Amino acid sequence: MSEIERYFEPEGALAQSIDGFQTREEQLALAQAVEAAIAKGGTLVAEAGTGTGKTFAYLLPALCSGRRVVISTGTRTLQDQLYQKDLPLVRQALDLPVRTALLKGRSNYLCLYRLDRAELDGRLESREAAADLQAIRQWASRTRTGDIAELSDVPAEQPIWIRATSTVDNCLGQECPQFGECFLMEARRRAQEAELVVVNHHLLMADMALKEGGFGEVLPAADAYVLDEAHQLPDIAAQFFGLNFSSRQIMDLLRDVTADYLSEAGDVPEMTPAIETVRRATQDLRLALGHGKRREAWTEVEDDPQVADGLDALEAALSELQSLLEPLAARGKGLESSHRRAQELGALLGRFRANEEEGSVRWFETHAQSFLLRLTPLDVGAPFHRHMERHPAAWIFTSATLSVNRSFDHFRRRLGLDEADELQLDSPFDYGNNALLYAPKGLPAPNMPAYDQAFLREALVVLRASRGRAFVLFTSHRALRHAAEWLRERLDYPLLVQGEAAQHVLLESFRQQGNAVLLGTASFWEGVDVKGSALSAVLIDRLPFASPGDPVTRARIDHLRRNGGNPFVDFQLPNAVITLRQGVGRLIRDERDTGVLMIGDPRLTTKSYGRQFLNSLPAMARTREISIVRAFLESEETVE
Structure with a gap:
């Protein structure tokens, strides 16, 4: 028996030190695979279903390896939980004096x-x-x-x-x-000295982008990288390997220039009007980009003379500000920094306008008083793979949702993982007895005007049978707002709506009330954990295909089509499958949890590709009869 196996034994160190610890075959299998990957410096793609206990499964071999390991999580919340809760438990159980550090952006x-x-x-x-x-x-x-x-x-x-x-x-x-x-x-110094460093994907990708551009590094070189919630990596990487220019960057610069000028110079009368000219040009460009919130391809506005004039004016204003700051830069570190920033912002805007970077899409985003201009690469696999090659190490990618139809091809293709060991572990939870998938009969196609109302009528029946205690997950804010208005008049249980309070406030209220219905969109599809009877149903309105109107999605579709690919099969379908699996994962969070999953979208059963969605979900009983749903929920109530 290996050292790893002894730790996971029913009488091993983990069981003796951690209340409620149970040995799971899937957890041990993942731990052994991680141990082997770290030892040989290989690449591992490992899917571990909900309840596997993957955090302990990679922490233990990482701590025992004697190597320097960087662990990256999907969000700062998970990062804090890992470092403040899980890591101390395992380190104490093993009694290993490993130096650890937490590092954020x-x-x-x-x-x-x-x-x-x-x-x-x-x-x-x-x-x-x-x-x-x-x-x-x-x-x-x-x-x-x-x-x-x-x-x-x-x-x-x-x-x-x-x-x-x-x-x-x-x-x-x-x-x-x-x-x-x-x-x-100080946090970076501790990270450089540590043997195990906990970061998040945004920091990891920022570090990669710095190195890709030939600049310095933030993170220490490591012998192994463990990337949890790895399904998020391709989209996060696209943010950091691209270009971002925002009105916030400009306003931050102007605020600092004003303060630095007054404290370190103050004798150049042209400075104040130059600052105001940049401010006004920024505001004028925001107005030229249209009213309200927009997220569109640059092609929608690039021929608009107001937008072109706005860009010209902003570029000229930044250039004038930079010229005024240049002779003042020697007077103080603040002015020196402001001069450099004005140069860099001008260069960024010039790069965006030149559009000379192949394989990227130009797009923009507007909010009430701000805008962002973005240049996003359509393929991050090449730069990601280059980084892996320049930093030979063990690379371990894990998540509960990496596969599509039992295959890792989509995930590996997006990150350029040509060679990798694979491991697929199903959830140890008893989905067969504890969960029921309900696909209502007779709903119209989801693109029909009558669909939203028909879905809500079916949903209300389930919500009454479950006595509230449900998440209703939507693929659009429009559908969510309509549902909130419609359900308020008909629902006998507390209704919590995304956007009406902070996410953590809504979740705490949901847990405490015990019979609430929570309506949510994207941010509630993953990373949300409610155990016990407070959540007994998850209802999903549509299969979560990305909107083809989204500029990045549209550009990827066009890019694949131009290069002989099949956008639906190669990109849209697998992304939707992974997103659906994340939403479904909210239902069963503990071995004692039970519940009903309702997917309203009729394409699940009427389209041939619906089989890929079904094959990718945990094996659970299925029905199209509401009477069976009622009976299941009544039996669940009896067990309680």
Whole structure:
């Protein structure tokens, strides 16, 4: 018996140290595969169904390996859970003195220099912002890490954090007067010295993009990388291997230029009108891009003379600002940084307009008062694979949803994983007895006007049978808003709607009330964990195909078609299957959980490709009869 096997034994170290630990064959199989991959420096693609216990399965061999390991998770919330909860449990059980570190992106750490500047500036948007700034100052005197997640009184979404954290653009680096006390630099130092570092995918991809561009690195070189929730990697990588130019970057620059100019110069009368010209040009370009929220291909606006004039004016204004800052750069580190940033923003805008990068799509996004211009690569497999080749190590990709129709081909193709060992482990949960898939009969096609109403009528029957206790997941905000309005008049249970409160507030209310119905879109399809009887049904309105109107989706479809591929088979269908599997995964989160899954979309049973969706779901009983759904939920109530 290997050391790994002994740890997972019923009387082993994990069982003796962790309450409720149970040995699972699937967990041991994953741990052994991870151990082998780390030992030989190979690539492993491992799917582990819900309940496998994959976190312990990769933490244990990582800690035992004697190698430097970087573990990356899908979100900062999961990152904190892994580092604050799971890692200490396993390390204590094994009694291993392994040095560990938690590292996040720079915007997650308080910047003492910018906090000082914000207080000196004094120009805050509201009394609430002033109160938040005071709370941050009080916390700054006692925090040891500077991780803004510690300060629950001021959530990370609050606008004041923009003033109290740094970005790559405005960080002064070693020239900062507070460099010796910098929380970010201290976190990076600990990461460099650690044997196991916990990061998130956004930081990992940012680090890869820096190295891809020939710049320095943030993360230490490692012997092994374990990438959890790996199904998210292709889309996150596309953000970082592309180009992003935003009005927020410009406004942040103007705020800093104003403060730096007043404190370090102040004798160039042309500076104030130049700043105002950039501000006005930014606002004019936002107006030229249209009203409301938009997310469209650049081709929709590139021939608009107002947009062209807006770009010309902004480019000229940035150039003028950069020229004024150039002779002032030697007067202070703030002005030197502002000069560099003005140059870089001008260069970014020039690259976006030139559109000389093949295999990328230009698109834009607008919000009420802001805009983003993006250049996104359509294939991240090549740069991702190049990075793996330049940094030989063990690469372990794991998630509960990597396969489509029992195949990893789609995931491997998107990340350029030509050679990899594969492991597929089904969930140890008893889906056959504990879950029921309901596909209602007689619903119209989902593109018909009558569909939404027909789905809601069927959903209401299930929600009454389940006595609330349900998630209803939608593929669009429009459908969600319609459902909220329709159900409020008919539902006898508490209704919680995404957007009416923060996600963590909605989830806590859902758990506490015990009979609520929660309506959600994309962010509730994954990473949401509700165990027990509070959740007994998950209802999904449509098969989650990405909107063909989305500019990146449309460009990928066109790119595949031009290169002889089949966009539906090669891209749209497999992506939808993985997204559906994530939504379905909300239903059974514990071995005692039971529940009904309703998928309203008739294409599941009427289209030939519906079989791929069904084959990719856990093996559970299926029905098209509401009477069987009622009987299942009644029997569940009896067991409770």
